[in-house]
Amino acid sequence: MFETFYPQLIGLCTGALLLTSALMVWRHSLLASIRLLGLQGIALAALVAVIGIAEDESELVFVSLLILTVKGLGLPWVLAHQSKASIKQIQESPRLNPTAALLAVTLLTILSYVVVSRVFGLGDTTTGHAAPIGLAMVLIGFLLLISRRRARSQLIGFLLLDNGIATIAFLTSGGVPILLEFAISLDVLLVVLILHVFAGRMRTKFGGTAVDQLRELHD
Amino acid sequence: MSVVLWIPLVGPLAFAGLSLLLRGSALRRFVGVAASGAVLVSGLLLISTVLNGAVPTSGGGMLRADALSAYMLSVVGAVGLISTWGGLSSAASSRTRTAAGYEALIALFLAAMSLAVLADSIGLMWAAVEATTIATAFLVGHHRTRHSLEAAWKYVILGSVGVAIALLGIVLIYAASVGTDTPTLSWLLLSQSGLGLDPALITAGGALAVLGFATKSGLAPMHSWLPDAHSQAPAPVSGLMSGVLLSVALYAILRIQSITNLVIGPEFLRTMLSVGGLLSLFVAASLLIRQRDYKRMLAYSSIEHMGLMAIGVAIGPAALPSVLLYILGHGLIKATLFVISGRILKVEGTPMISDVRALLARRPGLAVPWLIAMAAIVGFPPFSIFFSEVGIIMAGWAAGLGGVVGAALVLLLVIFAAFTRLTVQMTIGAPPDGVAFTPDYSAHGPRLPIILALATTATVAFVAEPVGTLLLQATAVLGGSN
Numbered sequence: 127m128f129e130t131f132y133p134q135l136i137g138l139c140t141g142a143l144l145l146t147s148a149l150m151v152w153r154h155s156l157l158a159s160i161r162l163l164g165l166q167g168i169a170l171a172a173l174v175a176v177i178g179i180a181e182d183e184s185e186l187v188f189v190s191l192l193i194l195t196v197k198g199l200g201l202p203w204v205l206a207h208q209s210k211a212s213i214k215q216i217q218e219s220p221r222l223n224p225t226a227a228l229l230a231v232t233l234l235t236i237l238s239y240v241v242v243s244r245v246f247g248l249g250d251t252t253t254g255h256a257a258p259i260g261l262a263m264v265l266i267g268f269l270l271l272i273s274r275r276r277a278r279s280q281l282i283g284f285l286l287l288d289n290g291i292a293t294i295a296f297l298t299s300g301g302v303p304i305l306l307e308f309a310i311s312l313d314v315l316l317v318v319l320i321l322h323v324f325a326g327r328m329r330t331k332f333g334g335t336a337v338d339q340l341r342e343l344h345d
Numbered sequence: 346m347s348v349v350l351w352i353p354l355v356g357p358l359a360f361a362g363l364s365l366l367l368r369g370s371a372l373r374r375f376v377g378v379a380a381s382g383a384v385l386v387s388g389l390l391l392i393s394t395v396l397n398g399a400v401p402t403s404g405g406g407m408l409r410a411d412a413l414s415a416y417m418l419s420v421v422g423a424v425g426l427i428s429t430w431g432g433l434s435s436a437a438s439s440r441t442r443t444a445a446g447y448e449a450l451i452a453l454f455l456a457a458m459s460l461a462v463l464a465d466s467i468g469l470m471w472a473a474v475e476a477t478t479i480a481t482a483f484l485v486g487h488h489r490t491r492h493s494l495e496a497a498w499k500y501v502i503l504g505s506v507g508v509a510i511a512l513l514g515i516v517l518i519y520a521a522s523v524g525t526d527t528p529t530l531s532w533l534l535l536s537q538s539g540l541g542l543d544p545a546l547i548t549a550g551g552a553l554a555v556l557g558f559a560t561k562s563g564l565a566p567m568h569s570w571l572p573d574a575h576s577q578a579p580a581p582v583s584g585l586m587s588g589v590l591l592s593v594a595l596y597a598i599l600r601i602q603s604i605t606n607l608v609i610g611p612e613f614l615r616t617m618l619s620v621g622g623l624l625s626l627f628v629a630a631s632l633l634i635r636q637r638d639y640k641r642m643l644a645y646s647s648i649e650h651m652g653l654m655a656i657g658v659a660i661g662p663a664a665l666p667s668v669l670l671y672i673l674g675h676g677l678i679k680a681t682l683f684v685i686s687g688r689i690l691k692v693e694g695t696p697m698i699s700d701v702r703a704l705l706a707r708r709p710g711l712a713v714p715w716l717i718a719m720a721a722i723v724g725f726p727p728f729s730i731f732f733s734e735v736g737i738i739m740a741g742w743a744a745g746l747g748g749v750v751g752a753a754l755v756l757l758l759v760i761f762a763a764f765t766r767l768t769v770q771m772t773i774g775a776p777p778d779g780v781a782f783t784p785d786y787s788a789h790g791p792r793l794p795i796i797l798a799l800a801t802t803a804t805v806a807f808v809a810e811p812v813g814t815l816l817l818q819a820t821a822v823l824g825g826s827n
Contacts, residue, residue, distance in 0.1 A: 245545055264513065271506065280502060287506065291513045298520035302468055303530065309472035310512070316479045317505050324486065324498050331491050340495040343573045345632050345641070 132180050133252045139173035140259040142166075143293060144235065147266045147286055151227045154217050159282050160205045166289055167197030174296055177253065181300060189307055193292070196311050201285065201318055205278065222273045234265040257297040263290030277325040277335040281318065288314050346394045347403035349387045350410055353418060353459035356383030361452035364445050374439035376448035377429030377581070380455045385422025391415035395818065396811055402465070409465035409533065412818035416669060417462040417596050423801075424588035424676035425455050430794040431684030432581030447487060447579075454480040454585060461593050467515050467554075468530040470597060471508070474561060477590055478504045484582045485574045496570075496577035503570040504561060511557025511597075517550030518604065536603045536824060544609050551605035555598050555614060562594035563651050565624040572632075575644035576696070580687020583640065587647045587683065588676030595654055595672065599665075602658065603823045611661055618659035619749045625652025626756040633763040638696045640686050642767055643679065646722060649760055650675045650730075656753055657737040660744050665823060666816040667736030670806065674729035677798040678721045685715050688789040698767055703776045708785040712772045714795050719768045721802055723761050728799075729806040 146166040150159050171194035178186025222230065238261035267287030274280050292310075295302055302310070325335050332339045357380035364376040391410045394401055402409045410418070429451060438444060454477055461473035478501060486497030515530070521542045522528050522535060529535060535542070560567035575583045602614050629649035636642045650671070657668035689711055693701050704712040721728035734757070741750035776782055788795070805812055 245549060271502075277498070284502070284506060284509070287509055291509060291516060294513065295516040295519070298516070299523040299528070302516065302519055306466070306468040306472065306530070309469065310475075313472055313475040313479065317475070317501065320479060320482045321498075321501055324482075324494065324501065327486075327489070327494055328498070331494055337498070340498060343492060343495055343499075343577070345572070345636070 128179065132176070135176045136173070136252050136256055139169050139176060140256040140293070140297075142169035143173070143289070144259050144262060147263050147290075148228065148231050150282065150286060151231050151266060151270060152224055154220065154224075156217075156276070156278055157206065159279065160202050163205070163282055163285055164198055164202035166286070167199070167201065168194065170289055170292060170296075171198055173293070174301065177296055177300060183300070185304055186301060189301060189304060192307065192311060196315060197285075197289065200315065204318060204322060205281070219275060220273045220279075221275070227269070227273065230269055231266055234269065235262040238262040238265060253297045257294060260290050260292075260294030260297055263287075263293055266290075275336050275338055277321070277328055277337055280337060281321050281325070284321075285314075285318065346390070346399065346401040347408075349390050349394070350401055350403045350408045350463060352387040353384040353422070353463070354456050356380060356387075357452040357456035357459070361449040361456070364448040364452065367445075369440045371436040371439055373445060373448055374434050374436065377451040377455075378426065378433065380452040381422055381425030381429050383422075384455055384459055385419060385426055388415060388419030388422045392419060392811070392815060396815060406465060406531065407469060408463045410463055411822045412815055413596075413599075413669075413822045414462050416815055416819050417593065417672075418459055420592060420673050420676055421455065421458045421462065421589050423673070424592075424680050425585060427677055427680040427794045427798045428581040428584035428588065428684060430791060431681065432579070432584070432687055433791060443487075447484065450480050450484050451582070451585070454484070454589075458589050458593050462596060465533050466530045467518065467532055467535075467600065470600070471512055471515055474511075474558070474594065474597060475505065475508050477593075478508065481574075481578075481582065481586060481590070485578045487579050487582070488577065490577075493577040496573035500570045500574040503567070507557050507560025507567060509557070510560070511554045514550045514552065514554030514557060514601075517546050517553065518601075521546035521550060532600050532604060536600075536607060538607050542608050547605055547608040548613060551601055551609070551614065552617065554601045555617060558594045558597040558601070559621055559655070562591045562598065562655075563625075563648050564621040564655055565628040565648065565652070568625065568628060568648050571648060572641045572644040575647065575683075576638060576640040580640075580683050580690070583643070583687075584680035584683035587643070587679045591647060591651050592672045592676055595651065595658070595668075598655075599658060599823055606824060615659045615661070615746075618655045619746070622652040622655035622659060623749065623752055623756070625649065625655065626753055626760070630756045630759040630763070633760055633767075636763070636767060637698055639698050639701070639767070639771065640683075640690070640696055642698070642764075643682050643686060646760075646764070647675075647679060649757075650679075650722075653734065653737060653753060653757070656741065656746075656749060657733075659749070660737065660741045660746055662820055662823070663744060664737045664740035665820040666813075667733045667740065669816050669819055670729055670812075671733035671737070673805065674721075674733060674802045677802050678718055678728070678730065681714070681718045681795050681798045682722060684790070684795065685711060685718065689715070692785075692789055698771055701771045703774045704772045706774070706776055706784065707782055708787075710786045710788045714788070714799070716768065716772055717799055718795075719764065721799065723764045724757075727804075727806070728802045730802070732806040 146162045171190045174190035239258040242258040270283030360380045367373045392415045395415045457476040464470045563571040629645045657664040724731045738750045
């Protein structure tokens with residue numbers, strides 16, 4: 127029974143991952159991006175749980191719970207942890223307009239399918255077939271990092287990049303060893319906390335969090 | 346001996362905890378020194394074990410010290426000792442709460458670096474390198490000025506994105522090993538021949554991992570965080586980052602290279618690292634010529650030396666003993682220079698080269714060690730950097746990379762000229778007429794670490810036993826027969 131649904135479940139989860147990534151590029155409001163990031167974390171946790179059940183590995187189900195708490199609930203809560211009223215007003219004014227950005231997302235997705243199928247030759251299994259989604263998420267994360275001006279939006283780009291790497295890891299090799307999974311989650315959580323603190327300091331020192339202001343150090 | 350493997354990890358962590366507990370005590374300022382001392386002593390103990398032919402392992406094979414790891418651990422300890430001891434804060438300023446966090450983060454940094462060189466797992470090594478980003482982020486932003494905040498933001502974003510790329514590479518290397526009988530991230534197992542790893546995945550994984558760690562080791566074109574972070578961080582932190590962080594990232598590249606060489610041969614990474622190395626030398630040369638800030642000058646010098654080391658890694662086994670000696674020499678001298686630069690900044694109150702004039706006449710206590718260390722960093726004998734540079738260039742010539750080392754030599758000459766001009770500007774000359782002054786012979790801090798660092802680098806190249814033996818053993822670990 128589960129075997130028949132398995133490819134569809136994998137497709138559903140990875141589809142949700144790609145959709146949330148594209149929506150993050152499209153939406154300019156910070157609060158919406160944070161909510162999408164939470165949804166993406168939940169989709170990633172579901173993907174890991176599906177792979178875990180299919181491969182009959184209880185360890186992966188445990189990892190899926192870890193991802194759900196850290197990426198689905200923890201990080202979005204940390205990012206949104208200031209008064210809802212002020213965060214609702216934060217609108218991003220990116221360097222790319224929405225049409226161009228969505229076009230770029232399409233091109234990046236096609237590119238990652240070409241790269242993965244031609245270079246790695248992973249297309250023969252269900253999970254391998256979905257692996258390009260992970261690479262597409264990494265590339266879209268880069269796009270957000272480059273095109274966004276605000277400190278917290280760049281942070282969301284970084285987290286999208288990290289989700290993409292995790293997706294590739296689970297789809298190609300069923301995840302890295304569990305001890306490492308812990309270490310990686312902890313590292314990412316701490317980096318996000320540090321950047322969050324810096325974004326706060328930036329607001330008090332520069333009167334805003336536009337990264338464009340960081341132009342004083344140069345040669 | 347396997348207990349010794351835990352000392353450099355647990356020791357600094359314990360000192361970090363102590364720093365937070367010692368409320369208002371002046372003893373707190375020795376936390377960094379004690380942590381470095383613990384790392385150095387265990388590094389030297391491990392070297393003596395390794396030279397006797399043993400390879401200590403612990404933690405179910407997660408920690409392992411072969412000749413290369415033991416050597417790198419000693420470098421971490423030695424550079425840490427010079428930086429923290431030379432940059433010892435005053436008793437009064439060490440009683441504040443920020444001082445507690447500062448010392449604890451330095452100890453944490455040292456523990457993470459020790460884990461990175463001792464871990465027998467590329468994944469754990471990755472996590473440790475990323476942990477140093479976390480430890481150093483607040484150290485770079487320690488002064489809490491606009492400039493240091495900007496430097497810290499750029500450092501954390503570029504550093505963690507770079508390291509994320511390395512993680513992607515490591516994930517692909519792991520995916521390659523999943524296809525074999527034993528899925529593993531242990532570089533000891535991965536660097537055995539005949540595993541049947543998938544060449545396409547190893548190529549992509551190796552390239553991404555090297556690219557990621559190259560960001561952390563300050564190679565162009567991913568170097569842009571380095572001058573900002575080095576110039577804004579407190580002097581001891583700059584010394585630690587330059588001498589330890591960059592070197593450990595290079596160590597990671599060496600480990601990745603030993604895996605890819607077996608599967609796809611040396612050519613691919615050789616091209617990548619040669620291009621990165623030459624580009625770094627070019628960036629350093631072009632920005633040193635018109636440099637105005639002496640801490641940034643030292644930062645670009647780090648980019649230059651990392652570039653030449655990368656070329657050494659590209660050349661392969663014949664150049665590796667020189668590269669390893671280079672890591673020690675550069676680390677010690679750069680830590681010394683940053684420590685002295687911190688003292689100059691404190692007494693002169695300006696980071697601009699043009700505002701610091703006639704230092705030799707006015708403050709010989711600072712100018713004399715500054716001049717000696719400058720001579721060492723631009724590559725005068727008897728300091729070990731000279732012998733490393735000659736060794737790399739000779740090996741490159743013999744390996745048929747004459748074009749690369751020729752171009753590197755030309756760029757080195759430009760850098761030499763730029764450095765000499767800037768140093769002469771700062772030190773030589775007479776103070777303006779009519780200004781009365783008395784020569785200041787004070788060193789404005791401990792003299793002994795500076796003397797130790799200079800004496801070590803001046804003599805280490807002449808000690809064949811045990812240094813030479815150790816370097817050859819470490820090279821053999823990386824699959825070189827030389």
